[in-house]
Amino acid sequence: TQLLEQSPQFLSIQEGENLTVYCNSSSVFSSLQWYRQEPGEGPVLLVTVVTGGEVKKLKRLTFQFGDARKDSSLHITAAQPGDTGLYLCAGGPLDSSYKLIFGSGTRLLVRP
């Protein structure tokens, strides 16, 4: 079974600080997605990365896909209270075009 391990599980930081969330696996994925989930709602897609080494930026969020397509990171610069939420990574297995494997999530709290 392919697994995606996210770290840290919980993160509480002060507004303005930087942070990085990691998503690691021993398996290769064809693509990797990052979602954010607010309480009482479903996850919302932030970004999809496909190519090994790919870096994508979304305002203060920077996403990177590892060269070997086994890991990914999400870096937030100058975090704001509005960034608070559950961040989930999800990988597409090579042997399936339709399955999606989710990590267990990182719960982020940004204190004002």
Place this chain on the structure above:
Amino acid sequence: EAQVTQNPRYLITVTGKKLTVTCSQNMNHEYMSWYRQDPGLGLRQIYYSMNVEVTDKGDVPEGYKVSRKEKRNFPLILESPSPNQTSLYFCASSTKNTGTSGQKRRGEQYFGPGTRLTVT
């Protein structure tokens, strides 16, 4: 407004009483999926459907059934619910994947608002 709807949003039931959670999308998406979310385990895929009348098992299909008779609807059926099926359930739909083999870009998945199920 493009959306995925689920009903009911909350349900408390007893062991063994059959129930159905409905899911509907208005985006003409081919692909639909059901997940359950449990603390510390993230989202785990129950079943997915690539198109009408085409479904397949995800990682945790035991105790669940699905059907895809119409493109827009993908109900989740629990024939005989048990307490270990107490969970938060999400339906999702997406467009087809793009790209070549080995580097397929998954279509963006749109998630419903969730159904919180408690089985006593």
